[in-house]
Amino acid sequence: MQVSSWRKAAITASFLTLAASTANAAAGPLDPTQGGAGGRIIRVTTLAKDGPGSLKEAVEAKGPRVVVFEVGGNIDLGRDVLTIAEPYLTIAGQTAPSPGITIIRGGIDLKGHDVILSHIRVMTGADGKPHFSDWEADAFSSVAAHHVLVEHCSFLWALDENMSASGPRFTGKTLAEWRANTSHDVVFRDNLAAEGLAFSSHPKGEHSKGSLIHDNATNITFYRNVFAHNVERSPLVKGGAQVLMVNNLIYDPGHRAVHYNLMNLEWTGHPYVTGEITAVGNVMRGGNSTDADLPFLTIGGDGDLKYYGQDNRAVDRFGKALPMFGRYGETKARILQQKAPLRSVTGIPVLPSGEVETSVLQTAGARPWDRAPDDIRVLFFVAEGRGEIIDDEHQVGNGYPKAAETRASFNPAAWNLDTMTPRSGRYPGDQTGPQEKLSPRDAAMRQGGV
Secondary structure (H helix, E strand, O other): OOOOHHHHHHHHOOOHHHHOOOOOOOOOOOOOOOOOOOOEEEEEOOOOOOOOOOHHHHHHOOOOEEEEEOEEEEEEEEEEEEEEOOOOEEEEHHHOOOOOEEEEEEEEEEOOEEEEEEOEEEEOOOOOOOOOOOOOOOOEEEEOOEEEEEEOOEEEOOOOEOEEEEOOOOOOOOHHHHHHOOOEEEEEEOOEEEOOOOOOOOOOOOOOEOOEEOOOOEEEEEEOOEEEOOOEOOOEEEOOOEEEEEOOEEEOOOOOOEEEEEOHHHHOOOOOOOEEEEEEOOEEEOOOOOOOOOOOEEEEEOOOEEEEEEOOEEEOOOOOEOOOEEEOOOOOOOEEEOOOOOOOOOOOOOOOHHHHHHHHHHHOOOOOOOOOHHHHHHHHHHHHOOOOOOOOHHHHOOOOOOOOOEEOOOOHHHEEOOOOEEOOOOOOOOOOOOOOOOOHHHHHHHOOOO
C-alpha cells in the first residue's frame, strides 16, 4: 500500500501507533462514538450555506449518515452559526478535493450526540464588526452534546472560544442529572485552536480564548491538540468538570494557560463540586505574548480541584523552566494533588513530553497532508517561536482565504467506509515534502532562480 507523505513524517516523529488511525478509526481507546458509520452516504455538492446539496442540508437530515464532499473551497456562513442537532453523524472533511472545506464568517454549535467531525477548518473572524458589538461566535462548541469526537480540525479567529464543551450547569435535581444534561463524553484530538481574537467584537471586550469546559461537564478529553496565541483558556475547566489532558502543546498563552475556576457568583444556592484534571505529557511554551513567570496551571474562584500531573513541562520563550502552579483571587480554592490518575490512560499511546512538540506539529489540524496557508503559518511560527496574540484577522494577512472552488466525485469503493480512510493510503490533495508557505522570491531561491 502506498503511504501518504504526512504519515511518513508522523512515523519518523515516533507516532506510528496513532498515525495508523488518522481519520475516523472507530476502535481507538479514546473514541466515544462511531458517529454515522453504517448509515447512508450524503454528498455535499455546493459551497452555498444552505439549500440543496449543502452541508447544512446534510447535517439536518435524519438517521445515521456519513457526509462526504464532492466540492472543495469556502463555505461562507455570512456571520451565522451552523447548528448540528440530529445525531448519528460523521462529517468527513478528508473526502473533499483539495483544498478541503473551510467555513468562514461563522462557527459550529453541536447540540446532538454521536457525532464525528473530521478535517474541517473554521475561521470565524471579526468580519469588520466594531468593538463591543453582538458578534461573539465560537469556532466550535458542543452545547449539552455527548459522545462526540472532534479530530483533525483547525479552529482560528474565534470571537468567543475556539473549541469548547458547554451547556447548562444545573439542569436536574442531583449532581448525576446535572452532568447527564450538559456536555459529556467529548474528545478533542489532533486539532489546532489558534489566534482567538482579543480586543475584537465580543461584547465583554477582550476575548481571545482557547477552550472552555463548562461547569459539570464530564469525561472531556484533550489529546494531541495545539493551542497557540490565545490569551487564556487552554483550557479553562469550570466548577465540577472532569478533564483528561494528554500530549497537548500550548504555545504563547497570554495571561493564563490551563486554569480552573468554580465561581461562587455562578454557584449561588448550589453545593460546590470538586473538579478533576488529569494531565500527562503536556507542554506549555511561552511566546511573545506570554506573561512573565506564567504557571502551567492556575486556580481561581472558590472550589477545589483534584489534580494529577505526570511529565508535564512549562518553559518560557527561552527554555527557562516556569512554575507548575499559581493562583488568581484570594479565595479558599485549593489544588489537591493526587497520587494516581483520576482518569485512566491505559491503552492510550502517550509520548514523553520531550517528544510531543515535534510529533504534534506534524499531525495537528485539518488535512495535514494538504494544509491551508494559515495553518502552515501558525504551525511554522510555533516551531520558530514567532507570532503573537491578535485582535483582527487582517493582522496576519489579507483576512479570509480566497480559495477557488474545486470538484471531484466521491467513489465509495476507493474508501474504507468503516474508518473513512482511503484504500490507497493517499488522501485527496496529498502533497510530498514540507508544506512551507514561501514568498515568490523565497520559492525562486529554493529553485536556484535568484
